[in-house]
Amino acid sequence: MDLTTVREIRTPSRRDEIVFAPGERPLGGGTWLFSERQPGLTGLVDLTSLGWTPVERGIAADGRDVVSVAATCTIAELLRLPADADWVAHPLIDRCANSLLASFKIWNVATVGGNVALGLPAGAMTSLMATLDATALVWTTDGGERRQPVSTFVTGVVQNALEPGEVLRALEVPVDSLRSRTGFRRISLSPLGRSGTLVTARLGLDGEFVVTVTAGTTRPVQLRFDEVPGERALADALARVDCWYSDPHGDPDWRRAMSVRFADELRVELGRPATGAPGRPVRETTHDPRSAAARARRTPPTTTTPGGAR
Numbered sequence: 001m002d003l004t005t006v007r008e009i010r011t012p013s014r015r016d017e018i019v020f021a022p023g024e025r026p027l028g029g030g031t032w033l034f035s036e037r038q039p040g041l042t043g044l045v046d047l048t049s050l051g052w053t054p055v056e057r058g059i060a061a062d063g064r065d066v067v068s069v070a071a072t073c074t075i076a077e078l079l080r081l082p083a084d085a086d087w088v089a090h091p092l093i094d095r096c097a098n099s100l101l102a103s104f105k106i107w108n109v110a111t112v113g114g115n116v117a118l119g120l121p122a123g124a125m126t127s128l129m130a131t132l133d134a135t136a137l138v139w140t141t142d143g144g145e146r147r148q149p150v151s152t153f154v155t156g157v158v159q160n161a162l163e164p165g166e167v168l169r170a171l172e173v174p175v176d177s178l179r180s181r182t183g184f185r186r187i188s189l190s191p192l193g194r195s196g197t198l199v200t201a202r203l204g205l206d207g208e209f210v211v212t213v214t215a216g217t218t219r220p221v222q223l224r225f226d227e228v229p230g231e232r233a234l235a236d237a238l239a240r241v242d243c244w245y246s247d248p249h250g251d252p253d254w255r256r257a258m259s260v261r262f263a264d265e266l267r268v269e270l271g272r273p274a275t276g277a278p279g280r281p282v283r284e285t286t287h288d289p290r291s292a293a294a295r296a297r298r299t300p301p302t303t304t305t306p307g308g309a310r
Contacts, residue, residue: 003034007042011049015139020045020165028072028114031106047167048072048111055081057175060135061147065175069134071113071168075125076104078112087178088274089132089202095184096128101192113168119154119219121245122195126154127214130222131200132177141165147172151212151222157245159219180204183269185262186215189249196250197259201266203228209270211237211263216255218243223263228271234263 009027012018020026023042027033033044054073060066069078075097083090099122102110115125116136129136129150136153138146141163150171153161162168183201188194197216203209209228213221223237238260244252 003038003041005038005041006044009044009046011046013049013051015050015143018045018047018050018139018167026167028111029074029109030114031102031110032114032118052170054078060172060174066135066172067175067178068137069112069129069171069173071111071117071170073112074108075100075102075110075112075115076107079107084175084178087175089178089180089182092128092131092182092184092200095186096124096131096198099124099127099186099195099198101194112171116150116154116171117160117162117168119156119158119160121157121218121247122198122215122249123154124195124198124214126150126220127198127200127212129171129173130214130220131182131202131210131212132173133202133210134174134177135172136161136168137170137172138162139167139169145169151220154219157218176205177202181270181274183266185265187258187262194249197255197262199259199262199266201263201270203270209267211266213238213241213259213263216245216250216259217241218245228267231264231267234267235260238263 010017021043023040024045025033025041025043027044027046028048050072052070052072054070054077056068058066058068067081078093079097081093097107100106100115112125112129115123116129119126134150135147136150138148140146148161155161181203185200186195186198188196195215198214200212201210202212207227209225211223211234221241221243223234225233229237241256244256246252
């Protein structure tokens, strides 16, 4: 929609030009920003003009091999990320992108960083990045930078850990996380409804088992175990979660019950020996009508589907 209160859109080309006057906000893809009224908004600072490389391989400050995803990287650009042969977690990118239930037009504009920074419970890029133990790289107002796990970067409904004037620069995904086995469960009240809860699990190369709950909670909840836990240990950990979300897309009790069920299913699933050829992603059966698997089932091989050129 038109933002009639906006008087100026600035396009910085250098970091020192990223300064926010009262009433100004950063602009990425703008798919949410332009979807509803924004009271008090008088100006936008377009971060896409900085020309950040969408996705690149590099070494993080702690020496880890990472895939750095720019905050301005679009969902479509992330989906085009080629996988190494041993990146068994790579299909999780597609599954989380489809959880947004957005058209390919939105995928080509909406940014990964924008989805994370917005802090909506059903922000599926938050689900993806938290599951993969990504780190949020933040540019601070003094010209420095700081890093924070994405799992704690979103602090509540439409709330994040950015201080006034700070900018989310990138999301750093450890390559070892992409080599880990993952599992995915999602449910909504209608076939194409917003996520009621989204539960993922990751079995690290060192045996660590990590469960991440989003959409059903007001902020990402991550439970970590040194190994695949027993049923009681996992249930006890989930019983201590106290931030179940309530909105028209689901009651807290339902979201809690489904999250507990999904987490236990993933515990069993990842507790089994890996199946499939070494180094090949193991795709799960899905009932999501917008998933990649569902699109493949109903689309003739010679037909190009919208967004299929990724």
